[in-house]
Amino acid sequence: MLKVRNIEAGYGKLRVLKKISMHISPGEIVSIIGANGAGKTTLLQTIAGIIQPRGGEIAFADTAIGGMKAHKIVEAGCSLVPEGRQVFGPMTVQENLILGAYSLKKKGLADQQTQELEHVYELFPRLLERKDQLAGTLSGGEQQMLAIGRALMARPKLIMLDEPSMGLAPLIVKDIFSIIVKLREEGNTILLVEQNARAALNISDRGYVIETGQIMLEESADELLNNNDVQRAYLGKDYKSIGDMKGEE
Amino acid sequence: MYNEKIETMPREELEQLQVEKLQSTLNRVYRNVEFYKKNFDAHSVNIENISSLNDLKELPFTTKEDLRGAYPYGMFAVPLRDIVRIHSSTGRTGKPIATGYTRNDLKNWSEMVARLMAAAGLSDNDFIQIAFDYSMFTGAFGIHYGAEKLGASVIPSSSSKKIQEQILIMKDYKTTVLVSSPGYASAIASNLKEMDIHPDELNLKFGIFGAAPWNEKIRSTIEEQLHINAYNTYGINTLVGPGAAGECEEKCGLHVNEDHFIVEVIDPESGESLPHGEEGELVFTTITREGFPLIRYRTGDLSSIIEGKCSCGRTFLRIQHVGARTDDMIVVKGISFFPIQIEDILKKAQDTKPRFRIVVDNVDGNDTLDVQVEVSDSLFADEVKKLVELKAFISNTILSELGISAKVTLVEPETLRTEGKNAKVFIDNR
Numbered sequence: 001m002l003k004v005r006n007i008e009a010g011y012g013k014l015r016v017l018k019k020i021s022m023h024i025s026p027g028e029i030v031s032i033i034g035a036n037g038a039g040k041t042t043l044l045q046t047i048a049g050i051i052q053p054r055g056g057e058i059a060f061a062d063t064a065i066g067g068m069k070a071h072k073i074v075e076a077g078c079s080l081v082p083e084g085r086q087v088f089g090p091m092t093v094q095e096n097l098i099l100g101a102y103s104l105k106k107k108g109l110a111d112q113q114t115q116e117l118e119h120v121y122e123l124f125p126r127l128l129e130r131k132d133q134l135a136g137t138l139s140g141g142e143q144q145m146l147a148i149g150r151a152l153m154a155r156p157k158l159i160m161l162d163e164p165s166m167g168l169a170p171l172i173v174k175d176i177f178s179i180i181v182k183l184r185e186e187g188n189t190i191l192l193v194e195q196n197a198r199a200a201l202n203i204s205d206r207g208y209v210i211e212t213g214q215i216m217l218e219e220s221a222d223e224l225l226n227n228n229d230v231q232r233a234y235l236g237k238d239y240k241s242i243g244d245m246k247g248e249e
Numbered sequence: 250m251y252n253e254k255i256e257t258m259p260r261e262e263l264e265q266l267q268v269e270k271l272q273s274t275l276n277r278v279y280r281n282v283e284f285y286k287k288n289f290d291a292h293s294v295n296i297e298n299i300s301s302l303n304d305l306k307e308l309p310f311t312t313k314e315d316l317r318g319a320y321p322y323g324m325f326a327v328p329l330r331d332i333v334r335i336h337s338s339t340g341r342t343g344k345p346i347a348t349g350y351t352r353n354d355l356k357n358w359s360e361m362v363a364r365l366m367a368a369a370g371l372s373d374n375d376f377i378q379i380a381f382d383y384s385m386f387t388g389a390f391g392i393h394y395g396a397e398k399l400g401a402s403v404i405p406s407s408s409s410k411k412i413q414e415q416i417l418i419m420k421d422y423k424t425t426v427l428v429s430s431p432g433y434a435s436a437i438a439s440n441l442k443e444m445d446i447h448p449d450e451l452n453l454k455f456g457i458f459g460a461a462p463w464n465e466k467i468r469s470t471i472e473e474q475l476h477i478n479a480y481n482t483y484g485i486n487t488l489v490g491p492g493a494a495g496e497c498e499e500k501c502g503l504h505v506n507e508d509h510f511i512v513e514v515i516d517p518e519s520g521e522s523l524p525h526g527e528e529g530e531l532v533f534t535t536i537t538r539e540g541f542p543l544i545r546y547r548t549g550d551l552s553s554i555i556e557g558k559c560s561c562g563r564t565f566l567r568i569q570h571v572g573a574r575t576d577d578m579i580v581v582k583g584i585s586f587f588p589i590q591i592e593d594i595l596k597k598a599q600d601t602k603p604r605f606r607i608v609v610d611n612v613d614g615n616d617t618l619d620v621q622v623e624v625s626d627s628l629f630a631d632e633v634k635k636l637v638e639l640k641a642f643i644s645n646t647i648l649s650e651l652g653i654s655a656k657v658t659l660v661e662p663e664t665l666r667t668e669g670k671n672a673k674v675f676i677d678n679r
Binding site: 003005006018019021022023025208214215216217218219223226227228229 | 266268270273276277330351352356537
């Protein structure tokens with residue numbers, strides 16, 4: 001569904017992404033894990049069209065989208081749930097959601113908007129309860145749900161989530177991740193960027209490890225969870241000494 | 250098919266996968282393996298410029314000598330504590346080469362082998378007898394874990410038994426699939442005759458043979474004598490062991506596990522990449538290996554990539570049967586050696602460098618080795634006893650140093666010389 005080849009991207013003189021190649025097939029959940037500053041957000045933003053790539057190709061459902069405007073990419077079926085939620089605080093929950101369906105309206109599919117709204121409220125009953133509440137007054141977890149719901153309103157083929165667990169309590173993180181699994185069960189394809197590598201890999205099919213703008217490793221989620229380097233770097237295995245064989249979890 | 254989704258992957262998808270994994274492998278080896286960092290820098294190769302499979306040819310080769318130079322663990326790409334298995338070559342023709350496998354590597358290895366075994370027809374209903382040496386050699390363990398993954402009943406009979414014992418196991422334990430070197434299979438066939446056992450008395454359905462170069466002639470002999478289908482499997486000790494490529498039931502080429510290896514064919518003299526269909530040296534690049542990645546490893550094996558799709562439905566490229574090598578390495582009865590080793594032995598025997606010729610043949614399914622040595626004038630005129638002693642010395646030394654029992658023929662001086670400068674040192678009649 002999404003094929004990325006040799007993407008170069010950055011900010012000003014700073015080169016962030018250096019020849020990134022990856023792909024995601026329909027129905028997969030793929031995670032990109034890496035440390036702060038590795039380039040994960042830059043990658044999603046480049047795919048979403050918020051940043052223009054400086055080199056390489058991006059193909060989404062056989063259409064070349066590298067260099068396309070962001071709203072066109074949403075119309076093509078690729079939605080981003082941005083880092084930090086970024087809900088529109090002064091607007092209500094419902095207003096936020098309806099805004100998410102903007103591209104549907106443009107395509108003349110306004111009635112689908114009502115259907116999708118129902119679907120989102122089914123997935124997130126909490127949002128239905130608070131539908132007339134101002135988005136800025138929601139809790140972190142609720143805002144994350146709203147951001148995901150807003151992305152769903154455009155009826156995307158590919159949902160990209162940038163650090164959905166950030167700043168959320170562990171129990172809420174659990175909820176959010178079960179929702180992501182549910183979304184896949186409903187037939188969605190999901191690209192997940194996460195610092196919480198364990199939570200991400202636990203629900204993913206495959207993963208890419210990105211370090212300083214380069215893909216270092218690409219394996220199935222199970223293999224990554226079993227890879228000692230990944231365990232040491234991202235899964236919190238702490239070796240106390242050179243002879244320490246087991247490490248602390 | 251063991252893994253239909255992968256084995257019938259459309260070429261476009263496979264290419265994307267190969268490019269991704271090649272790039273991440275290059276990033277990893279540049280960072281973690283000093284040899285590759287030095288090698289790439291020395292050849293002014295910037296791995297950030299590798300954008301497609303075509304760019305592979307910009308990368309320098311890795312040779313067996315490079316691996317020997319990194320003895321023992323210089324080529325490992327992960328900390329030693331992440332390695333859960335070590336295999337090694339014998340070191341008979343030079344320093345041994347140690348390879349390391351992580352847990353994921355072992356998992357991938359058994360999956361690769363399982364695929365190839367399934368392609369030849371192995372299933373969980375089979376009793377598979379593995380007559381490879383269970384040692385640091387990758388053949389036995391590789392086939393073992395792959396067959397086990399398929400659920401077949403594995404009989405690790407190993408190659409160290411007397412052939413008669415091996416045959417009794419085959420008969421009594423109702424072996425349905427035999428795995429061994431082709432030479433060993435031939436030996437079994439001839440011993441069957443001696444033991445007065447008809448091949449139909451055995452439960453053998455088919456055999457998978459590898460670990461030595463062989464050809465269609467040897468295949469037909471094995472098939473006729475054992476009344477089975479004989480399939481070829483190809484592997485390289487340092488690359489992974491068995492699992493690199495294997496025949497499907499169509500028997501028209503060996504499918505390469507392209508989601509784990511990128512295969513190229515090069516001109517052994519110039520190093521240039523050759524197109525499909527042309528014969529040259531096989532070069533492999535690993536794209537999933539964690540412990541011991543190899544970039545453009547020159548195998549020394551001659552083959553070619555077969556054009557077109559196989560009727561079995563697999564989309565993985567096929568390579569031709571490997572029957573010859575680019576160097577002068579000789580393989581007899583599964584043991585490999587170089588002519589120079591024979592020369593050294595002959596030097597010891599006569600204190601001079603005599604002219605000699607190595608003739609290899611296959612009689613009744615058995616590999617034979619005949620070393621023809623020119624004897625100095627004076628010696629030839631000497632006592633018969635001295636000649637007999639010389640012969641015995643040479644063949645005993647060959648046996649003890651190389652492990653092969655060879656026939657030694659002493660010839661008159663100048664016999665081999667008269668054939669001129671281009672007289673072949675090695676003749677293979679198989």
